Amino acid sequence: MLQRSLDPLSRPFDDELDALLSRFKRGRAVEVDFRELVGNSSASDRFTHRFHPYPAKLLLNIPLFFLNCSQLMQPGATVYDPxxxxxxxxxxxxxxxxxxxxADSNPLARLITSAKTTLLSEEVVDAGLDFIWSNLPRRKSSPPEGSVNLERWFGDKALSQLSRLGRALEAMPEGPAERFFKACYSAVVFRVSLTDPTVPVPVRINARKTSLTSQQRKMRRLWLLERSAADVFACFELLVEENFERLKRLAEQCSEPRVxxxxxxxxxxGEDCVDLIITSPPYGSAQKYIRASSLSLQWLGLARSGLRDLERRSIGREHFNSSERSEIDVPVPSAKALLAKIGKVNPLRQHIAGSFLLEMRDALSRSCRRLRPDGHLVMIVGNNTVCGYVFDTQRYLTEICQELGLDLTLRLEDRIRSRGLITKRHNTAGLISKETILLFKKRCQNV
Ligand SMILES: C[S@@+](CC[C@H](N)C(=O)[O-])C[C@H]1O[C@@H](n2cnc3c(N)ncnc32)[C@H](O)[C@@H]1O
Known part of the structure; x- marks a missing residue:
C-alpha cells in the first residue's frame, strides 16, 4: 500500500476501460484523450522516463492506463514490448x-532501456565515476572506428572532451554500471551537438533561415553559443546525478526489477508465456530511428559495421539497394491495390511499404505466439501518407493480427500533439496527426 501511494498517477482504470469497451462499435473508433483520462504526466519527471531523449517516444499515459486495468494484467504478470x-x-x-x-533492433534503444530499468547503489555509481575520471586520457583521442564526419556536428572543445570521455568509458568493465554511464554519455552527446533540437534527425542549427521568426532565430543563436562552449565533463556529471536520482525514485517503487x-x-x-503485450511499432514509411540516433551510436562505437548495416536490421527502413528489391508477396489483401498505385508513382516507396507489412507480419507472428491464450495485445499505431495516398497502417496491422488469431475488442483514437520522429522534409512521407490504439485478445484456439 505504501508503495502505490508513492505514485500519484497509478490507480485502477477498470471502470474507464469498461465504459470504452461498451462504447466501441466495431468499425467505429472511440475518441479519447489519454492526457485527460490519466492526468498530466508531462509535467512530472516521472521515474526514469526523462533519462534520455528518444524519437517517437510513447505517451506514458497509454501503457499506464492499460497496465492498471485488472482485466488485462495483475502484478507479477509478464509484460512484453517487441x-x-x-x-x-x-x-x-x-x-x-x-x-x-x-526487444529493439537499435542498440542505442537497448542501452537506454537497460540503463532506465536497472537499479544501482550509490557506491557503484561513486566507484564508476572514480574509475572514469582516473582513466580519462590527457589528450584528445581519435574518433571511434566507423564514425564519419563527427567534426561537422560538434565544437572543438566538445569533440576533444567527448573523445576523452568515450575512451574512459570504453575501458570500463561490461555491466550495469557501464551501461548506465554510457547512456548518460549518450544523453550528453544530444545536449552538446550543434544539431537543431527541434528536428529529430541531425540537421545543423541554422540561425539565418528566413522562414524563422526573429524570436526563433534568436533562440538558435543562443543554442549555437551554448553548445559551442559546452563543457562535456560538467554536463556529464550533472546528468549522472540527475539520472541516478531518477533511478532512486524507481527503486522506491520496485525493489527487484526483472527485465x-x-x-x-x-x-x-524468451521462455515464459506473456500475459500482455503493449507496443508502438515503427512507422510504415518514415523510419529514421537509426539516423536520429546516429551521433550517439558513432560515439559509443555501436556503429562499427556502419549505420546502413544497423538500418538494414530495422523494420520500415528507408533505404534499399536495387539488388535488395525483389517482388514482395504482401500479406495484407486490402493493401494490395494501394501498393500498386504507389508503385506507379514511386517503385521504391512501394517496396518500402510492402516490406514494412511483410516484416511486421513476422514480428507480430513471433510476438503473438508468445502471448498466452486470452492474453491481450495493445498496439499504438500512427497512420501516414505515402506518395500522397493515405497508408492505413492500423487497418493493415489489424488484419494481420486477426489472421494470427487475435480478436479486436477496442479501437481508440487520440490526437497527437508532438510528432516526434516525423519531419516534413519531403512530401512523400506525410504527417501523423492522430494515433490509433488497438486492443486485441488472443483466441483460446489459435488458428
Ligand atoms: C515507435 S518506436 C518505439 C518507441 C518506444 N515506445 C518509446 O517510448 O521509446 C519503434 C521502435 O521499433 C524499433 N524497431 C524497428 N525494427 C525493429 C525490429 N526488427 N525489432 C525490434 N525493434 C525494432 C525501432 O528501433 C524503434 O525504436
Missing part, C-alpha cells in the same frame, strides 16, 4: 509490479 525503443512500457510495467521484456531484452522482434523468443 518494439521497446527507450523503454516507456517497460518502466511503467516495473512500476506496476510486472516482469518485463522488450529481459532481445535485439529483434522477429527472432525474440
Amino acid at each position: 518494439f521497446c525503443g527507450s523503454g516507456t512500457v517497460l518502466v511503467e510495467g516495473l512500476v506496476r509490479g510486472a516482469v518485463v521484456q522488450g 529481459s531484452l532481445f535485439d529483434d522482434a522477429r527472432t525474440a523468443l
Whole structure:
C-alpha cells in the first residue's frame, strides 16, 4: 500500500476501460484523450522516463492506463514490448509490479532501456565515476572506428572532451554500471551537438533561415553559443546525478526489477508465456530511428559495421539497394491495390511499404505466439501518407493480427500533439496527426 501511494498517477482504470469497451462499435473508433483520462504526466519527471531523449517516444499515459486495468494484467504478470525503443512500457510495467521484456533492433534503444530499468547503489555509481575520471586520457583521442564526419556536428572543445570521455568509458568493465554511464554519455552527446533540437534527425542549427521568426532565430543563436562552449565533463556529471536520482525514485517503487531484452522482434523468443503485450511499432514509411540516433551510436562505437548495416536490421527502413528489391508477396489483401498505385508513382516507396507489412507480419507472428491464450495485445499505431495516398497502417496491422488469431475488442483514437520522429522534409512521407490504439485478445484456439 505504501508503495502505490508513492505514485500519484497509478490507480485502477477498470471502470474507464469498461465504459470504452461498451462504447466501441466495431468499425467505429472511440475518441479519447489519454492526457485527460490519466492526468498530466508531462509535467512530472516521472521515474526514469526523462533519462534520455528518444524519437517517437510513447505517451506514458497509454501503457499506464492499460497496465492498471485488472482485466488485462495483475502484478507479477509478464509484460512484453517487441518494439521497446527507450523503454516507456517497460518502466511503467516495473512500476506496476510486472516482469518485463522488450526487444529493439537499435542498440542505442537497448542501452537506454537497460540503463532506465536497472537499479544501482550509490557506491557503484561513486566507484564508476572514480574509475572514469582516473582513466580519462590527457589528450584528445581519435574518433571511434566507423564514425564519419563527427567534426561537422560538434565544437572543438566538445569533440576533444567527448573523445576523452568515450575512451574512459570504453575501458570500463561490461555491466550495469557501464551501461548506465554510457547512456548518460549518450544523453550528453544530444545536449552538446550543434544539431537543431527541434528536428529529430541531425540537421545543423541554422540561425539565418528566413522562414524563422526573429524570436526563433534568436533562440538558435543562443543554442549555437551554448553548445559551442559546452563543457562535456560538467554536463556529464550533472546528468549522472540527475539520472541516478531518477533511478532512486524507481527503486522506491520496485525493489527487484526483472527485465529481459532481445535485439529483434522477429527472432525474440524468451521462455515464459506473456500475459500482455503493449507496443508502438515503427512507422510504415518514415523510419529514421537509426539516423536520429546516429551521433550517439558513432560515439559509443555501436556503429562499427556502419549505420546502413544497423538500418538494414530495422523494420520500415528507408533505404534499399536495387539488388535488395525483389517482388514482395504482401500479406495484407486490402493493401494490395494501394501498393500498386504507389508503385506507379514511386517503385521504391512501394517496396518500402510492402516490406514494412511483410516484416511486421513476422514480428507480430513471433510476438503473438508468445502471448498466452486470452492474453491481450495493445498496439499504438500512427497512420501516414505515402506518395500522397493515405497508408492505413492500423487497418493493415489489424488484419494481420486477426489472421494470427487475435480478436479486436477496442479501437481508440487520440490526437497527437508532438510528432516526434516525423519531419516534413519531403512530401512523400506525410504527417501523423492522430494515433490509433488497438486492443486485441488472443483466441483460446489459435488458428
Ligand atoms: C515507435 S518506436 C518505439 C518507441 C518506444 N515506445 C518509446 O517510448 O521509446 C519503434 C521502435 O521499433 C524499433 N524497431 C524497428 N525494427 C525493429 C525490429 N526488427 N525489432 C525490434 N525493434 C525494432 C525501432 O528501433 C524503434 O525504436
